[in-house]
Amino acid sequence: MDTPRTSLDRRAVLRRVGGALALAVVAPVAAAVQGCGKKPLSCADTAGLSFADAQTRVTLAYSDRALDPTKPCSTCAKFRSAGAEACGGCEVVKGPINPLGGCRSWTART
Ligand code: SF4
Structure with a gap:
């Protein structure tokens, strides 16, 4: 009479172990996927710029x-990098410059 109950207990244990193993595998994968969805770099804060410098960004159609x-x-001769994941600078457009940004004054490096 004990056999069916033992069998059920084994199934219950296996289910729980399987669930724990699945969680152990899924949790790190889910964390890695969330890391891929990190916020993109934004270099649009012009709060510290003079009106003229902020206007230059608009005139040259700077975009992030x-x-x-x-x-x-990042491929422009006027760009000054601060690292791949950081806002850099520009000789022409003042303020933070996104390596992926651009404007009408892009100039090829020589
Ligand atoms: S594309 Fe424009 S904003 Fe970007 S580095 Fe070149 S001149 Fe500066």
Whole structure:
């Protein structure tokens, strides 16, 4: 008479162990996926700029994402990098510059 109950207990234990193993596998994968969805770099804060410098950004149509993806700031001769994941600078457009940004004054490096 004990056999059916023991069998059920084994199934219950196996289910719980299986659930724990699945959680052990899924949790790190879910954490890694969330890491992929991290917030994109934003270099749009112009609070510290003079009116003229802020206006230059507008006049040259600076954007945090280059309108022409083949001409991002990171490939421009006027770009000053602060690292791949940080806002850099520019000789022409003052304020924070996104490596993926762009403007009308893009110039190829020589
Ligand atoms: S000139 Fe324009 S494209 Fe070149 S780094 Fe400055 S903002 Fe970017």
